[in-house]
Amino acid sequence: xxxxxxxxxxxxxxxxxxxxxxxxxxxxxxxxxxxxxxxxxxxxxxxxxxxxxxxxxxxxxxxxxxxxxxxxxxxxxxxxxxxxxxxxxxxxxxxxxxxxxxxxxxxxxxxxxxxxxxxxxxxxxxxxxxxxxxxxxxxxxxxxxxxxxxxxxxxxxxxxxxxxxxxxxxxxxxxxxxxxxxxxxxxxxxxxxxxxxxxxxxxxxxxxxxxxxxxxxxxxxxxxxxxxxxxxxxxxxxxxxxxxx
Amino acid sequence: xxxxxxxxxxxxxxxxxxxxxxxxxxxxxxxxxxxxxxxxxxxxxxxxxxxxxxxxxxxxxxxxxxxxxxxxxxxxxxxxxxxxxxxxxxxxxxxxxxxxxxxxxxxxxxxxxxxxxxxxxxxxxxxxxxxxxxxxxxxxxxxxxxxxxxxxxxxxxxxxxxxxxxxxxxxxxxxxxxxxxxxxxxxxxxxxxxxxxxxxxxxxxxxxxxxxxxxxxxxxxxxxxxxxxxxxxxxxxxxxxxxxxxxxxxxxxxxxxxxxxxxxxxxxxxxxxxxxxxxxxxxxxxxxxxxxxxxxxxxxxxxxxxxxxxxxxxxxxxxxxxxxxxxxxxxxxxxxxxxxxxxxxxxxxxxxxxxxxxxxxxxxxxxxxxxxxxxxxxxxxxxxxxxxxxxxxxxxxxxxxxxxxxx
Numbered sequence: 001x002x003x004x005x006x007x008x009x010x011x012x013x014x015x016x017x018x019x020x021x022x023x024x025x026x027x028x029x030x031x032x033x034x035x036x037x038x039x040x041x042x043x044x045x046x047x048x049x050x051x052x053x054x055x056x057x058x059x060x061x062x063x064x065x066x067x068x069x070x071x072x073x074x075x076x077x078x079x080x081x082x083x084x085x086x087x088x089x090x091x092x093x094x095x096x097x098x099x100x101x102x103x104x105x106x107x108x109x110x111x112x113x114x115x116x117x118x119x120x121x122x123x124x125x126x127x128x129x130x131x132x133x134x135x136x137x138x139x140x141x142x143x144x145x146x147x148x149x150x151x152x153x154x155x156x157x158x159x160x161x162x163x164x165x166x167x168x169x170x171x172x173x174x175x176x177x178x179x180x181x182x183x184x185x186x187x188x189x190x191x192x193x194x195x196x197x198x199x200x201x202x203x204x205x206x207x208x209x210x211x212x213x214x215x216x217x218x219x220x221x222x223x224x225x226x227x228x229x230x231x232x233x234x235x236x237x238x239x240x241x242x243x244x245x
Numbered sequence: 246x247x248x249x250x251x252x253x254x255x256x257x258x259x260x261x262x263x264x265x266x267x268x269x270x271x272x273x274x275x276x277x278x279x280x281x282x283x284x285x286x287x288x289x290x291x292x293x294x295x296x297x298x299x300x301x302x303x304x305x306x307x308x309x310x311x312x313x314x315x316x317x318x319x320x321x322x323x324x325x326x327x328x329x330x331x332x333x334x335x336x337x338x339x340x341x342x343x344x345x346x347x348x349x350x351x352x353x354x355x356x357x358x359x360x361x362x363x364x365x366x367x368x369x370x371x372x373x374x375x376x377x378x379x380x381x382x383x384x385x386x387x388x389x390x391x392x393x394x395x396x397x398x399x400x401x402x403x404x405x406x407x408x409x410x411x412x413x414x415x416x417x418x419x420x421x422x423x424x425x426x427x428x429x430x431x432x433x434x435x436x437x438x439x440x441x442x443x444x445x446x447x448x449x450x451x452x453x454x455x456x457x458x459x460x461x462x463x464x465x466x467x468x469x470x471x472x473x474x475x476x477x478x479x480x481x482x483x484x485x486x487x488x489x490x491x492x493x494x495x496x497x498x499x500x501x502x503x504x505x506x507x508x509x510x511x512x513x514x515x516x517x518x519x520x521x522x523x524x525x526x527x528x529x530x531x532x533x534x535x536x537x538x539x540x541x542x543x544x545x546x547x548x549x550x551x552x553x554x555x556x557x558x559x560x561x562x563x564x565x566x567x568x569x570x571x572x573x574x575x576x577x578x579x580x581x582x583x584x585x586x587x588x589x590x591x592x593x594x595x596x597x598x599x600x601x602x603x604x605x606x607x608x609x610x611x612x613x614x615x616x617x618x619x620x621x622x623x624x625x626x627x628x629x630x631x632x633x634x635x636x637x638x639x640x641x642x643x644x645x646x647x648x649x650x651x652x
Contacts (some may be wrong), residue, residue: 074334099330
């Protein structure tokens, strides 16, 4: 059991955005966090990476909560934010070094891996450039390279596909499945439902700060037989239903 | 992590030095020396008029000490991407922050000593104090500042006991009580309270230092601190990192809503709303307007008020010129189906509004002070009218054409 969110109530101020959210991500599993704008996907993620503290409930990574042991909890996470965020005064090379420092990675081995990743995302000739001047898609690639440089046990990926070219989307999905095979857990929030349907093992559908439903695509089809076959159809039906009730 | 802080501090200090060199140029240093000398002279003179037992003296002392304690903030030098890149090292950030704390503390304490030295003669003249009392007071102030910074340190964490970082308590309530105890009751008693506060704040640290960081607050705090610093430098020079902040200013809506929503007013709409709401532009305008008016209120003479008001009208107009290009980076204005001929006309119209207001305010100030001198009164009115017309319709188009070519 890698990530375990139980009965999470939380949000930014006193007003809870999340009302009793529970789900888990097991080892070697890719879970898709699906929901409309404002459903609470990013809030959930901000709670998991520790930007926010839960009002109630708990979040455990391999059995540890944040307040039991900050070090053990945080060392296991790699995070790719929705908006790529980079240091204005550091070059791409220095960003990678920063990541190696922060995750305490072996320099030689990491550089080998880094060069492979850079080549994959066609950034290998831009090591001395400043990512701050890159386009959104390219900065997103920098964030991906930095995250997959690590040996994190849990990857938290917030809406990774926007701004990425199709080739990069494909490469990212390959990277994810490679890590999955090695036993890492991945939580990914996204709006791109057909991609999610093809790659995610399970889905957590958030609506208005609650888990509307969760399960594999077969389970969802069984639960809502009249909604349609694709994740897209099922989700649209549920979202409209949720608004009506 | 300590290394990281040292790196950041070096580049931070380098940046600060660059700006300080621009601020403290030769003329400014000379002017500053005169001002400090003048103030010192005034202060020493004023001290001679004072004696012990003045009722407001202790209150003033407490007030000055209270202001003094607020000076010197916690410089974390944290940057926004840190929450992603340093995420796995969060437990180590404590050491990083401790370096920042030490650095901030040393600067803050130096400021306290400086203000204490300035305040010392005043206390000696107005209060019955021994030399020991004064040193005890200094110790109290230094401890209070340490407590202040400790609370700010605790603020960076997700605290279990929220009051440990309560700004009202540690910035105002505790210092006021402590200083009042010092001045009104006994200096040693104040020191004792300060020591207790310090012990509490140090012992609580062991508890919160193990908790998780409040990155959002930490980044926001550091940004607001740097914003204040940059704002200061921006008074003297251009700070590129200072992104223009925007204020709504609902009270000007009455004027702005009079712009008719027809295509040829597109730029008028943009410039009007932009100049009013852009803090940099409206700040500059209001500052120069106030300074100019103050000058004119205090200055009498025949030609001098005319020259001064003309100078300030020119200065204000000149500062507004770059705003013409404010929207050229915005893709929308290039996409809109409008011709550029209205851009200049709109900008001229906005400037006419702004400068006419300045002219009227200045004229009122000059007339109110020099109403008996007809030459000055008419000189200002006619001079300003001619200047504003010439500036907007003769000088501005040429100047903009030249800038356009450079761009």
